[in-house]
Amino acid sequence: MDTPRPLYTVPIIAHRLFGQQRYQGFSIEPGFPDDDNPFPRHDRGPGFVVRGTLEADGPPGIDRGVGTWRSWQEIDAMFVADPTVDASDGTTVNDLWASSGIRFELVERIDAQTSSGLARMLPADSRLRDAIIYPLRRPGAINLFLVREIDGSWGYARRSFPVRPDIIPLAVVSDMRTRSTDPTNRWRLSLITLAHELGHVLGLGHVAFNDNVMLGSGTRLSSVDFHLPQIAVCRSRAAFLSGAVAPPARP
Amino acid sequence: MDIYVDPATGTDDDAAFRGQVASPYRSLARAAERAAQEELASGLPPGSFLGTIFAAAGTYAPPVEGFPIIVPPSYDLVGAGSERSIIEFTGETRTTADPTPITYWGGEAVYVGRAMRGVTVRARPAPSYTCRGMMGVLVQNDRSTVEDIIVDFDRTMSAPPDERGRYDLSWMLNLFATSIDLVLLSSTFRDGRGRNFGVSLRGCTGMVTRCTFETAGPTFDGDPGGLLVRDITVRGAGSCEVRRHARLEASQIGDITFSVFTNLWVSREGAVVGPGNTVEAINIFAFGDVEIIGNTLSHGFLFQVTGGVRVIDNDIRPWAAHRLLEIEYNPSFSGIPVIERNRFVAPERIGGHYVNPIVVRASADFGGGTSAGGNDFGALFQSPSSVARTTPDGVERWGVIAIDPDEAPISVIRFDDNLWDELYPLDRIESSRFAIITTPTFLSVANPMRAP
Numbered sequence: 001m002d003t004p005r006p007l008y009t010v011p012i013i014a015h016r017l018f019g020q021q022r023y024q025g026f027s028i029e030p031g032f033p034d035d036d037n038p039f040p041r042h043d044r045g046p047g048f049v050v051r052g053t054l055e056a057d058g059p060p061g062i063d064r065g066v067g068t069w070r071s072w073q074e075i076d077a078m079f080v081a082d083p084t085v086d087a088s089d090g091t092t093v094n095d096l097w098a099s100s101g102i103r104f105e106l107v108e109r110i111d112a113q114t115s116s117g118l119a120r121m122l123p124a125d126s127r128l129r130d131a132i133i134y135p136l137r138r139p140g141a142i143n144l145f146l147v148r149e150i151d152g153s154w155g156y157a158r159r160s161f162p163v164r165p166d167i168i169p170l171a172v173v174s175d176m177r178t179r180s181t182d183p184t185n186r187w188r189l190s191l192i193t194l195a196h197e198l199g200h201v202l203g204l205g206h207v208a209f210n211d212n213v214m215l216g217s218g219t220r221l222s223s224v225d226f227h228l229p230q231i232a233v234c235r236s237r238a239a240f241l242s243g244a245v246a247p248p249a250r251p
Numbered sequence: 252m253d254i255y256v257d258p259a260t261g262t263d264d265d266a267a268f269r270g271q272v273a274s275p276y277r278s279l280a281r282a283a284e285r286a287a288q289e290e291l292a293s294g295l296p297p298g299s300f301l302g303t304i305f306a307a308a309g310t311y312a313p314p315v316e317g318f319p320i321i322v323p324p325s326y327d328l329v330g331a332g333s334e335r336s337i338i339e340f341t342g343e344t345r346t347t348a349d350p351t352p353i354t355y356w357g358g359e360a361v362y363v364g365r366a367m368r369g370v371t372v373r374a375r376p377a378p379s380y381t382c383r384g385m386m387g388v389l390v391q392n393d394r395s396t397v398e399d400i401i402v403d404f405d406r407t408m409s410a411p412p413d414e415r416g417r418y419d420l421s422w423m424l425n426l427f428a429t430s431i432d433l434v435l436l437s438s439t440f441r442d443g444r445g446r447n448f449g450v451s452l453r454g455c456t457g458m459v460t461r462c463t464f465e466t467a468g469p470t471f472d473g474d475p476g477g478l479l480v481r482d483i484t485v486r487g488a489g490s491c492e493v494r495r496h497a498r499l500e501a502s503q504i505g506d507i508t509f510s511v512f513t514n515l516w517v518s519r520e521g522a523v524v525g526p527g528n529t530v531e532a533i534n535i536f537a538f539g540d541v542e543i544i545g546n547t548l549s550h551g552f553l554f555q556v557t558g559g560v561r562v563i564d565n566d567i568r569p570w571a572a573h574r575l576l577e578i579e580y581n582p583s584f585s586g587i588p589v590i591e592r593n594r595f596v597a598p599e600r601i602g603g604h605y606v607n608p609i610v611v612r613a614s615a616d617f618g619g620g621t622s623a624g625g626n627d628f629g630a631l632f633q634s635p636s637s638v639a640r641t642t643p644d645g646v647e648r649w650g651v652i653a654i655d656p657d658e659a660p661i662s663v664i665r666f667d668d669n670l671w672d673e674l675y676p677l678d679r680i681e682s683s684r685f686a687i688i689t690t691p692t693f694l695s696v697a698n699p700m701r702a703p
Contacts, residue, residue: 007294101291160430161393164454164474167430203391206358207319216357228287229321233362233391236297236324245296248393 006103008235008242010202011141013108014075017148019066019116026052062111067119068146069175072109075146078194079106089187096195096213096224100231102238104142104198112136112145122172124151133170142169142201142241144194150174154219155193157200163240163247171197185221193219199226202234202241252289254326256282257307258315272305279306279328279338280317286364287323298365298394301325306370308332312339313377322364324392330370333401333439337371340387342380342420359389366396374421375405381420383444390428390435397433402426402449402467403441417466417489418442425467427451432476435459443467449488452478454495464488466511473497473521487511491532493541496521505531507570512551517541517560531570537562539584555579557613559586568596575631580613580659587614587663592625597632597650607653607686608632614659617666619695624668629702632672632684655688662691670702677701 032047077085081092094103113119114132122129129150137143150156150172157171173194180186195213206216207227214230215223226234239245254270255261261277268274269285276282282304290301304322308331318340322328330336340360361372367388374382387402404421412418421444426435434457442465443449449467452459456476459469460483468488471480473496480499485491486506491513493499500523505513512533517524519539524530526545535554537543542561548554549570556562557579567575575595578588597608608631618624632650656662675683681696 160454161391163393164430166474167454205319205362205386205389208358214358227284227321228291229283229323229362232287232290232323232325233321235291236392239297248298 007101008238008244009103009105010238010241011107012079012104013110013138013141013143014106015110015112015136015143015145016068016070016072016075017119017122017136017145018068018111018113019063019119020113021060021063023052023054023060026050026054062113063116063119064111066116066148067113068148069177070146075109076106078191079104087183087187089184091188091191093191093194093198096191097198097226100226100234100238102202102234107141108138110136110138119148121149121151122147122174124153126156129156129172133172137168137170139165139168142171142198144197145170145172146175147172148175149178154179154189155197157197159200159203159205161203162201162237169201169241171201173197179219188221189219192221192223196223199230199234202237204230204233253302254282254285254304255307256304256311258309258311259307261307263315275307278316279304279311279320283320283322283326286326287321290323290325293325295325297324297392299325300327300365303327303329306330306336306338308335310337310339312375313341313343318360319358319362320360321362322367324364326364327366327368328361328364328370329366329368332369333371333399336369337373339373339375339405340382340385342374342376342382342385357384359386361388363388363390363392363395363397365392365394366398367400368396368398369400371401371403373401373403373405375408376420382422383420384423386424386427387422388426390426390431390433393431395428395431395433397426397435398437400438401441403439404443406442412442412466417444419444422449424451425449428453428455430454430474431456433457435462437461439463439465440467440469441465443488448490459483464491468492468513470494471497471499472519475521485513488513490514490516492516492518493522493524495519498523499528500525501527503529503531505533507531507549507551517543525565538581540586553577556588556590557581558584559588561589561591562593563589563591565593566596567593569598571598574610575608577609578611578613578615580656587616587620589620589622590615590617590626591622594627595631597630608650610653610655611664611691612655612658614656614661614663615665617664618669619665619667619697620663622665624666624698625670627670627702628684629670629672651686652684653686653688654691654694656691657689663693664691665693665695667695667697669699671699673701 029049031049074087077088083090155173160167176190199214204214207214211225255272255275257275261275263277263281372387376382402425404418409418409420425440425443440449450469453472454474459480462483464485466487468490470492472494478497481501483502485504487509491504515532515535517537522541524543528546530548533551535550537556537560539558545564547566551571552573555577616622677699680699
């Protein structure tokens with residue numbers, strides 16, 4: 001079956017997840033306030049002194065030193081080929097999805113922040129991850145989060161039927177720096193992981209075929225195909241997410 | 252275009268005429284691929300109906316059958332009846348076409364397209380394989396219909412179930428759906444593995460009716476459009492959950508003759524249990540802004556209420572009980588429980604802890620506030636057991652209502668306008684029927700009336 005031209009273009013809002021800077025006007029330091037020891041000759045063990053207030057300098061800014069290493073240029077190149085990007089081999093996630101008639105388009109770029117510890121590694125606990133990620137999402141597109149590492153996986157996504165107004169599709173992909181040291185492999189694995197998570201968003205579960213993008217037991221360089229029934233499922237969702245088809249009226 | 256499949260006489264090839272009634276496919280996976288080809292070529296929008304995959308009577312299993320069977324969104328899958336068309340998932344995906352042995356890691360055995368009728372989806376792990384971690388059936392599309400299906404586990408393939416009736420090698424979930432509108436009827440779900448969950452409907456609207464859940468606990472989580480669950484039977488499931496805008500009515504929840512007990516959980520805004528349910532659970536837990544109205548509630552241990560739960564017009568008659576009702580304090584749940592026009596009857600089987608049939612540990616409105624009262628406590632303190640204490644008037648009776656709001660910062664407890672047994676003088680009822688363990692901020696037992 002030939003499906004060379006994209007039937008549906010699905011919008012993506014990309015979020016780079018970073019940590020946050022320290023509060024400048026607030027600190028917690030070891031020690032004790034000078035007037036706080038009624039028994040100065042006794043060792044009181046470790047203590048701390050709070051200096052300043054949280055409100056002194058307003059909310060902390062983004063710390064881009066903690067969080068994803070991906071540049072916007074690199075992220076753009078995941079969707080539109082840009083051979084000038086060092087990390088890229090010139091292929092895109094849309095190449096992997098080409099047979100489906102679905103194309104993904106980056107429509108917005110956001111630098112988001114969370115606590116620096118979580119920006120270093122998202123936890124395995126899905127409830128904790130959701131508590132971090134959910135408030136950052138924006139309606140009207142698939143929200144893709146680029147993060148440094150995820151405990152226990154290279155990416156994850158929420159699969160839900162996207163026609164309800166309260167459903168905001170979500171996919172998360174890690175930098176995969178620890179997956180492969182070879183830059184070409186890492187780029188390819190990043191694209192396959194991204195394609196896999198977008199497959200979840202568009203309704204697919206895992207399969208056991210090594211050559212399939214939705215392989216459930218780890219990302220492999222050979223996992224690049226979709227089966228026709230998978231494409232049919234994805235297209236039915238992409239039709240809504242692209243805005244080409246209006247969602248059905250609520251019961 | 253309809254597509255025909257017959258596991259005994261069919262052939263999986265690319266012949267142009269393949270799939271017609273006289274020349275069926277052999278496997279459902281191959282038929283689904285053909286259906287997808289038709290759907291993709293049609294260019295029709297989602298929700299269109301293109302045809303039906305007819306599954307003849309027989310068993311669809313590896314190595315001929317391949318998984319997952321993804322029926323595309325514009326197609327129905329119709330078997331010859333749930334007892335006759337059997338899809339067996341063995342846990343491996345080794346097929347004649349691809350002999351590499353693989354076991355699944357998550358995923359679903361069957362995706363429902365537009366509708367599914369008349370088939371069984373059975374977990375039947377081959378030796379050294381497992382179906383754990385797998386979903387049996389995924390209902391993926393809005394406006395789906397699922398009718399006359401069985402999703403179960405071949406018990407002969409496994410070690411005996413654990414003490415909660417769970418089979419280790421069985422489905423993680425027998426069926427699940429998220430954020431869609433669906434109708435699920437006349438189906439049976441048995442012998443799940445997951446944490447008491449056999450069927451999970453989350454954020455769904457529509458209707459579930461005439462279904463049986465046996466050691467495969469259901470979660471009914473609706474959305475503001477409403478999910479109606481009516482005329483179902485839940486037996487031996489570790490839990491039955493009714494959440495968020497789901498309404499459960501005219502159903503049998505729990506069965507005390509069954510070897511595994513069921514817990515009923517009612518939680519999150521808009522959940523309603525009633526009217527017309529018969530509940531024979533081991534425990535009933537209700538949290539938050541939910542309603543339990545017009546049921547026969549028979550539990551074996553606890554009926555615990557937390558937050559602004561409305562318990563109205565129920566016959567509360569445990570089969571054995573530690574507590575008929577416990578009002579619990581939890582700062583996470585705002586609101587005061589409203590307990591109105593219920594009939595409380597002491598259980599026939601009384602355990603050793605049956606001392607306080609009602610325990611109130613937070614503010615509660617049994618009458619006098621929003622509640623109009625009318626609770627009938629006439630049969631609450633009378634015990635058919637010989638284990639009873641003799642009261643000053645020489646009548647055997649059991650227990651007192653314990654007032655113990657030791658954690659609630661403010662506790663307003665009203666028992667006005669209720670019906671009481673006539674064994675104590677009604678003017679002494681406050682002192683004779685209550686044990687004040689922790690003094691509440693306010694306690695009132697005004698206008699007591701004699702029970703009929």
